[in-house]
Amino acid sequence: MPYDGNLTLADGKGKWWEGLDPRYLYGINLREYETVAEAANSRWSPPKAGIFSGHLAYAEWYAKWWALRMMDAVDKYNPDFIYTDGTDQQPFSGSGTGTGYKCDAMQRVIADFYNKTLARRGKVDVFSIVKFRKQTNGTVNTCESGIPENIKTDQAWIAETPVGDWFYGPNFVYSSDAMIRYLLEIVGRDGSVGVSIPLRPDGSLDEGCVKMLKEVGQWMRVNGQGIYGSSAWRVLGEGKDGKLNVLPGGFIGGSQANHTFYSTDFRFTVGKDKALYAWCMTVPKPGETLKIVSLGTNSTVEKKKVTSVELLGVKGNKLEWKQEADGLRIVYPESAFLKTAVGFRIVCE
Structure with a gap:
């Protein structure tokens, strides 16, 4: 069935969104690639044609737009870290996208981030993460939803896991005991901890989640x-x-x-x-x-x-x-x- 992703800039004439390009909201039309169905089963990009093989002009535009938005965020908010998720060593490498678009957008963004931090703070006291799990991924690595077997000092790393799931759902178990012990497992292995907290669709928290966070805070005030x-x-x-x-x-x-x-x-x-x-x-x-x-x-x-x-x-x-x-x-x-x-x-x- 047709959906908003089929709309173009021209379709907005006379509409409330006239002048706004739907490409900002949606990507390319994957139906153009014969291998997209089998790719959906493997959770990765189309293995034969490549997700950008027929859209290199779009890919170049997207990479530049992404980089400019990231640099704009650094200008406005002076962040302490940049975290990019993904299924490759870095976005825009072409790997995992068949004959995809290759560029240095990521390198330029992170260099810009570090240079601006140095100019503002006099030192680079920030870090970046580019997933997944290769030692070269940014300055800090990650361990998602797992606990390393032993102490891990080969590279600075953050263990990350959600409470319940990466998105909200009913009947999650909110346990401060579990979160505190997860924290101890990770810091004892020389890691830092990032925990995803499930937000309701309106941005609020379940009462059990609020109670859990308060109990963790109380424990940290004693033991921090x-x-x-x-x-x-x-x-x-x-x-x-x-x-x-x-x-x-x-x-x-x-x-x-x-x-x-x-x-x-x-x-x-x-x-x-x-x-x-x-x-x-x-x-x-x-x-x-x-x-x-x-x-x-x-x-x-x-x-x-x-x-x-x-x-x-x-x-x-x-x-x-x-x-x-x-x-x-x-x-x-x-x-x-x-x-x-x-x-x-x-x-x-």
Whole structure:
């Protein structure tokens, strides 16, 4: 059936949108390519003809228009990062589009972004992401909806996943516990976290989503000193019998919310203050003795002497702790009313 994508600039004569080119809203007519049906099944561009093979003039116009709009956004809003999604190492490379249009629009846009930032700020304290998953994709890489197996320091990276899905839907599971533990899994691996929050069609949030975000904010106010600006430690974490108990990957929902962690499950970060932060992935029972094996005097991970241990969120409460051969033992206090996961600030000499 005909749809708005068939309209041209001439069709607007006498209409409310006269003078506006529908090309700004829609792309080329894919029905012209015989292979488009099979391409739809594979989710990629037409494999034979190429999505731009008969529209190189349009492709050149589109690339230039895209670049000018990106540069205009940088001029007006001075962004901290530019993120482009896609199915290739960069838009406009021609790869994935058969005989598609090749140009340097992306390189020009990012160079413009960095040059203007340097002129404005005196330094380039911004970054760019060009998906997907190749080390050369921009200055920062991504890990979408997954959790790397171990610490990842080959390139700065952001783990990204949505709550429920990348778009709004009913009956999503809104769990601050799941989001906080996802955060700990990622920062312990030396990553940063980007979480997509589902907006209703009118731009509002579900009540459960609002509650979740407030609870995450409350947790971060208590524990943020070991999260913001942190880096990975020597090891990612530890678990019972030396086995790491890891949160399931994927979109944040029921499987993450219902995953069980134990008081033997820890993740580690090094804060901006150079202190070690040990994160118990659950809340221990009052009076329970915890053991961090990686901090034992006979540990192969860390040989330094522990000089102080502090429980984040509990002030004026001296912890009972002792560093022994097989681990650092900490007695969880009776009066700590903390939620989800607890952090210990540990100083060594």
